[in-house]
Amino acid sequence: MLLLAGSRSWAQTNAPADDSKPASSNVPGQQYPRIDSELRATFRIKAPEAQKVQVSVGATYNLTKGEDGFWTVTTKPLVVGFHYYWIVIDGVTVNDPASETFFGVSKVSSGIEVPSPGEDFYAVKAVPHGEVRARWYFSKTANATRHCFVYTPPDYDRKPRLRYPVLYLQHGMGEDVRGWSTQGRANIILDNLIAAGKAKPIIIVMEDGGIAAGMGGRGSRGGGAAPGGAPAAGFPQILINDTIPMIDATYRTISDREHRALAGLSMGGTQTYQITQANLDQFAWIGTFSAPFGFPDLKTGYNGLLADPKAFAKQVKLLFVSMGTEEAGRMGGSKTFHEALEKAGVKHVYYESPGTAHEWQTWRRSLHEMAPLLFQN
């Protein structure tokens, strides 16, 4: 019975339920992959000459060849949210031509958006929309022209006398400057929160974390790269010396630490701990989503400030820590850090995304939970 169940979940061949619909992450007009009401995905690809076709979407499934040369499989129910996936044709991992692509795991990848019943905080709605602006600027530190994305809230151009607080929001390892506005939908999440009066209008700056050589995106070309997969030495300096001054000179920001936040996911969370500890004069609001390591020491962290919870709470307006309930091991380190903070009486906000792992649904929800808390006092 157990064996049968195991076999069934790794090589599903059931047809999708009749209520299946094309994934919203497909190229327009593509009918596959499609997702049914049980959140099972059916993949389909034409490969009459291939010997073996698989899909890697968390688990790996073997597709079955039909007489028409199409290979298909229906998966077990998928977790809600966005998942990277790949097709493996005779051992070669490639993208599904039916999918849009997303920069993740250091390359352009297919992605599937699994709807989350009753959860629409990241859906495009008929509300006023902000802009996501591609901004090029020269970085002296990197000695290169860099490229970041800047979210400006819906009324930015209509209220030319207003100034706004700024959230610097970083992606994870193997992702790049595009992550938060495509996979993450940061702009849509803020549009909806602002329209509902639940978050203050803010500017969000999405820069490139200056990832290891071969692991960065377009934004990191020519600058900020470091070998070995570690957060680049250059990025904190670029952010502090070049990005923040450029943003403050270009956009109508409120340019003090009380109106500046830094947050990031995974590697970006680790960078957030690193950068805010070294530059607490620059940021009063801190968020880390699924940081895998780099947690501040409770005795020495933040130059010893963490050891004085009262002084820390005065200096740090928000320390937001989150992860998904399905994250474990190193990826689950945030829970341990939260428990230590709790025990030491350090004021912070902890959030766990139910049922999700080290993936974008955890980080969308984390942003959705954190944004209403930002710049509120």
Added chain:
Amino acid sequence: MLLLAGSRSWAQTNAPADDSKPASSNVPGQQYPRIDSELRATFRIKAPEAQKVQVSVGATYNLTKGEDGFWTVTTKPLVVGFHYYWIVIDGVTVNDPASETFFGVSKVSSGIEVPSPGEDFYAVKAVPHGEVRARWYFSKTANATRHCFVYTPPDYDRKPRLRYPVLYLQHGMGEDVRGWSTQGRANIILDNLIAAGKAKPIIIVMEDGGIAAGMGGRGSRGGGAAPGGAPAAGFPQILINDTIPMIDATYRTISDREHRALAGLSMGGTQTYQITQANLDQFAWIGTFSAPFGFPDLKTGYNGLLADPKAFAKQVKLLFVSMGTEEAGRMGGSKTFHEALEKAGVKHVYYESPGTAHEWQTWRRSLHEMAPLLFQN
């Protein structure tokens, strides 16, 4: 000798010259494809279990398998500029994992940027940069939220009292709202022209041409689609009724026809003829790059205005027509139209891009030639 040459160009196995470099269109860090000084590209992909691997980059090349499981090929010299390409693994056409992706031919595709010696008008330089803004808005005509890109020139935010003329710039069939700012580099071309004092600062609006079902991009989801591959009936109405009023209400435009241009490439050129003939009260500047059909009749076109060259020249400040010298057949129709205009004494500007076909290098050069002429009188 001929056979040998033919064979050589279709199944090159020569190593690249020592001076080869990774293509700038690669995912950062990827060493292949690489291009040598003779503009020959070398492709390389690991596929130890595959029976046959090809690359389709204009011509189709067979790759040769090495003992290490890597398949490679070096092509004949490629034409300068941007080309879509695909890897064919055991008969399945997929993207090269080493390449960034670009929305073209109705799907996400690999692309290779072949450098053009001595031609750098579309290179990112140390000049002031404008922004490319992703703008969401509700279209009553489409009954959907749409998504377009808006280029604002470098000084837009610094000179809040200035107003700007607007160029509406359309992509081709199978491409979408992303084409002009990624493959086309429209923003970089304008940044460089404006910095050199060769073009006026302008706003560029890049909307989705509302292509056939399954041929559109994200921008067209939910609206403007028509079957059969023809320009959608809906797009002209969306542009006139919704997009232009939204742009004039949202950005600091000069909102009369003397300060509004419409241009497009391929299908976008055909749409430009269609829309400007029906709405000459809205546009005084017209550009078509590689339009394949839909050329106005010299007797009846523009409501008969074309038959009166003097009146036409008074109404239409610019009629810019272009194509590549390597375009033939229907794709070469612009030359025939130009010759007819010439013969009829209709004032226009004709440009031929030397050595290029129905591809982005033709359209980058066309924009670079046309932009300095816009809004100059």
